[in-house]
Amino acid sequence: MKKTIALIAHDGKKPEMVAFVKDHQELLERANIIATGTTGSYVRQTGLPVELKLSGPMGGDAQIAALAAERKVDGIIFFRDPLGKHAHEPDIQMLMRVCDLYNVPLATNPATGSLIIEGLLEDVES
Numbered sequence: 679m680k681k682t683i684a685l686i687a688h689d690g691k692k693p694e695m696v697a698f699v700k701d702h703q704e705l706l707e708r709a710n711i712i713a714t715g716t717t718g719s720y721v722r723q724t725g726l727p728v729e730l731k732l733s734g735p736m737g738g739d740a741q742i743a744a745l746a747a748e749r750k751v752d753g754i755i756f757f758r759d760p761l762g763k764h765a766h767e768p769d770i771q772m773l774m775r776v777c778d779l780y781n782v783p784l785a786t787n788p789a790t791g792s793l794i795i796e797g798l799l800e801d802v803e804s
């Protein structure tokens with residue numbers, strides 16, 4: 679079955695997420711990609727099909743956390759802005775807690791993101 683990867687980036691990190699996706703596009707094409715709303719619309723600019731969830735502040739992080747709890751996500755790449763303050767901080771913390779609870783791989787920077795993408799998708803047929 680195809681792996682599902684979730685992509686999430688705070689505003690200050692969206693350019694970094696698009697660059698990350700371009701760097702890993704060939705591997706990501708082997709997966710189902712889901713993303714929080716605004717991140718997903720940026721990622722779609724690469725041509726990769728992306729299923730959009732709600733925007734993060736409107737519940738998108740919570741939707742992805744729920745999928746992680748249901749074991750419907752194989753890995754999450756979440757580039758957080760370490761300098762930003764967010765009204766939906768409880769949702770962000772909840773997503774990270776759920777990943778730890780269910781042992782879902784979660785990367786918060788490109789170096790770890792690469793390891794997750796390679797680990798999950800390198801052996802998958804394209």
Ligand SMILES: O=C(CO)COP(=O)(O)O
Binds near residue numbers: 717734
């Ligand atoms: O806020 C986010 C993650 O906490 C990201 O949401 P957007 O992708 O909708 O900007």
